[in-house]
Amino acid sequence: MSTPSPSSADRISQFEKMAAADPSNEMAHFSLGNAYLQAGRAAEAAVAFERCVAVNREMSKAWQLGGDAMIKAGWEDRAVKFLEEGYAIAASKGDRMPQAAMAQLLESIGRKAPVTQSAQDVAADAIRVAGGFVCRQSGRPGTKMETPPFRGKMGEWIQANISKETFDAWIRQGTKVINELRLDFSRDKDVEIYDGHMRDYLGIDDAVMQSFR
Secondary structure: OOOOOHHHHHHHHHHHHHHHHOOOOHHHHHHHHHHHHHOOOHHHHHHHHHHHHHHOOOOHHHHHHHHHHHHHHOOHHHHHHHHHHHHHHHHHHOOHHHHHHHHHHHHHOOOOOOOOOOHHHHHHHHHHHOOOOEOOOOOOEOOEOOOOOOOOHHHHHHHHHOEHHHHHHHHHHHHHHHHHHOOOOOOHHHHHHHHHHHHHHHOOOHHHHHHOO
16 A cells, blocks of 8 residues: 555545534545545555445445445445446437446456447447547547637647537536635645546546646
8 A cells, every 4th residue: 555645634634524523525536535545545545436426426436436446445346336337327318438448347347247338329430430529538429619718728728629618517617626625726636636536527638647747
């Protein structure tokens, strides 16, 4: 187990207090699980993500990270059940990137992802073949943004890959993140927390981040 840095310990303590104070705060459980996972505390992360999806079953990313934490904790049977349920939810919502990540996690322990093909998937594939715009994150047909939402390579990537509908949904979710986690953008660590949630929501993973450098 890795030893968390003081900043990680501070974040964990902050999210532990928030989750304990309001067990219905899905973002507190999600952020706590993510902080535990980054600190190498996989078993505790798994429990936090279970609590997150108990509050909000629609958070595909929480199912993905929870399954990852369970595998790292050595709870493979529990991970299979969790990932299969999360995979089905992500598929029904069109959350393509978490869905694909959960399939990879299942394959890493010798299991296959459930077979799903919704009418939405078929329609999106047809639009993609015809040259239309399909959101990389949701897998759904959408509106391509006319301009990047902000400056820099990340803004350009979002314009090229994320539909206006998905980005507008993030703005609504981002407001919830700010309010529920009581973020203050005058503090660098709070800006970092907000940016981390945005990257998770839009599917900007480490590989994508590397491409910006």
